Amino acid sequence: MKPIRTRFAPSPTGYMHIGGMRTALFNWLFAKHHGGVFVLRIDDTDRARNMDQALRPILQSFRWLGLDWDEGPGVEGDFGPYFQSQRDELYSHACEELLKQGKAFRDFTLPEQSKAERESAEKEKRNYLNNRNDQHLSEEDIQSRISNGDKYVIRFLVPRDTDEKIVIDDAVRGRVEFDPTQMPDPVIMRGDGTPLYNFACVIDDAKMQISHVIRAEEHLSNTPIQAMLYDALGYERPVFAHIPYVAAPGGKEKLSKRKLDKYRKSPQFKKLFDAADFVFPLINLENTGELDPVMVEYYEKIGYLPAGLLNALSRLGWSLDDQTEIMSLDTIAKNFSLERVIKSAAGFDPDKLLSFQAHWMGELSAEQKQAGCIPYLKQAGLINDEQEQSNQLEQIIAAIGERFVLFSDILKFNEFFVADEELEFDPKAFKKRIVKPEQAKSLLDALAEHLQNSQAESTEDFDQVVHDFVEKQEIQIGQIIHALRVAVTGKGAGVGMFDAMAILGTESCIKRIRIAIAHNLE
């Protein structure tokens, strides 16, 4: 049996697409499951200048998620180079071979003309086929036109004189057939000698001995061309597996960065955008506005766990059985198979992602949670280096408990980090719990007095003290606790009331109550 080798071939676009990441994950999973090799190859035939800058975020996403590559940038192997821009010779050599064998031809048709032909075919509702006028040009004609400066491209000659169908035996979709007589001859090389995707891809996959080409469904229509190229070049075809693409939440349309404006309005997506709008400005990210939920970086920067994202991504189009939802990367790799990949597109569900995330966050130790949220606190200017190790932070995180889902969630609890006089009151909550109830302010005043005479320190102490107060005043706890919460934390909801008081301490509580009493709503 041939060694299992899979690959993911991103082009350096400056960000990592979440759907692309899912494709990469499946490739990685398949390789790991079979003890094979996962190759990262860079499709940079476009020759972008800022290659380095455009590639870095992509590699960073792989590193963050722990999807290591066995060959690729920075990891030399036997099949390099792993940048297409460094593999020109391979392509031109293969191309010459095809030319020599009459399996390709130089086409001097002007691009404008090809375009016109295609458009008129479409207008007449006809399948478009390129003209083959230049197929039988003599060597002299070709040479003279070239020296004349005429531009040309090289087209692969699709074998149309056959009634054989091109059959793809796809590992997830089964048998798929295409009719070669309906297919235009694809351009494989530009006049300047640079290869086109379908060509470079075949050469690279073949030379790198990729055994399984696992990619998203949108490549299915490229597959017959590639299959013919494999055949023409005398390469053995790999196993193709076309996995469903990742769809936008609440629909079947492919998730696309071009539709961001639409997503912003989508109810399913709203939470993710709202979170970004809240968190990123606070932590002063330079590229705040450029991070969106289509990019993997978004999830990293906003404080998701690799385990959470990976778990969610793995369940898009794949399942282990009829029960298991929570899986570590190890478990997934151990159980992954192409047979359990489904055929229909899978909508990305932010809610489900969040529930996976919540689970994996819950698995973290107190120290790990603390370490994860410290960068957010620091960048938001809420703590300095000395406060970093304080056991108060530990106490706060413990009090937040299950409310702590993303690392950036710590920023929602800024009441524990700001000075008393800088505490901001949520206007709605303030109005509802302090302005509106008639007795609120006088009760708060009395409570501050009561607190003054107590030596409460622990959560239990505060519980006791507040209940004593309630008894003395002959009121229900509900009559004071809401106002107290707003006064002390500025918010209508949060951690347990007495936890909050214990964290802040008597002095702060009293101070905040007094400030609240004096506070006027604008």
Added chain:
RNA sequence: GGCCCCAUCGUCUAGCCUGGCCUAGGACACCGGAUUUUCAGUCCGAUAACGGGGGUUCAAAUCCCCCUGGGGUCACCA
């Protein structure tokens, strides 16, 4: 429009290949109840799907055909 793919709860999916155990299972979301000072959580519970039509068969979510619907792709992009 040509070519190709897809079709089970709102969503992600199990079941389909190898018909009967499916009165269609799980998860997320939603709704209700309990607990709690609030929110979250937790625990209980509820609602919720085989797109339609024909076949084949004793029996169809499962096999076949048609329709409908959705989507992908049609570059000298990747």
